[in-house]
Amino acid sequence: MPGLIHGLDAAKIASNLEAVRDRVGDRVEVVAATKYVPLEEMGALAEAGVGLVGESRQQDLAAKHERWGDAFVWDFIGNLQSRKVRRLLPICRLIHSVATDSALDQLGRHGGPETEVLVEVNVAGEQGKGGVAPADLGAFLERCPVRASGLMTMPPFSTDPEGSRPHFARLAELAAEHGLERLSMGTSQDWTVAVEEGATTIRLGTALYV
Numbered sequence: 001m002p003g004l005i006h007g008l009d010a011a012k013i014a015s016n017l018e019a020v021r022d023r024v025g026d027r028v029e030v031v032a033a034t035k036y037v038p039l040e041e042m043g044a045l046a047e048a049g050v051g052l053v054g055e056s057r058q059q060d061l062a063a064k065h066e067r068w069g070d071a072f073v074w075d076f077i078g079n080l081q082s083r084k085v086r087r088l089l090p091i092c093r094l095i096h097s098v099a100t101d102s103a104l105d106q107l108g109r110h111g112g113p114e115t116e117v118l119v120e121v122n123v124a125g126e127q128g129k130g131g132v133a134p135a136d137l138g139a140f141l142e143r144c145p146v147r148a149s150g151l152m153t154m155p156p157f158s159t160d161p162e163g164s165r166p167h168f169a170r171l172a173e174l175a176a177e178h179g180l181e182r183l184s185m186g187t188s189q190d191w192t193v194a195v196e197e198g199a200t201t202i203r204l205g206t207a208l209y210v
Contacts, residue, residue, distance in 0.1 A: 008045070
């Protein structure tokens with residue numbers, strides 16, 4: 001598992017971010033994934049012009065939000081524990097990983113008209129991996145008590161970005177079938193393929209920082 005990234009260079013991040021934005025244009029959001037960015041290093045992201053960040057742990061998001069607050073717009077992109085929903089909603093623009101009925105229950109209790117989420121789909125049907133099965137997606141969306149504006153997926157790990165393409169294409173098909181606009185898919189190793197398949201949000205870590 002990667003360790004925390006120290007010594008972040010704001011100029012390098014700004015250059016990497018500009019290069020990505022030059023390729024994707026205005027239609028694709030770039031979320032800076034901050035799971036491995038320490039609290040004290042978040043200032044380098046702000047200095048680099050990063051505006052949208054995605055955190056994977058509720059406790060880390062709360063700590064970083066308390067310190068950096070309005071410096072960023074905050075998304076939650078990690079595995080969602082339903083008992084954390086109440087704490088996430090006040091500080092997150094968007095939760096990317098809703099996939100259980102217990103999470104839907106908490107969204108019904110604590111969400112409001114402004115609440116927006118993405119539903120995580122286990123497109124590849126991987127055992128032990130979170131996400132709604134494609135066949136169950138329609139019923140899950142019907143049960144969602146807040147606005148589900150799109151879908152998210154994490155395809156099986158592959159050293160070849162092309163290995164992710166069929167999974168991204170399938171997610172785009174599912175979104176179209178259900179009239180959903182947002183597609184959160186693609187990370188540092190396969191974001192270019194994700195964009196080609198219709199991603200509207202990509203979640204980048206090392207592609208920005210290294």
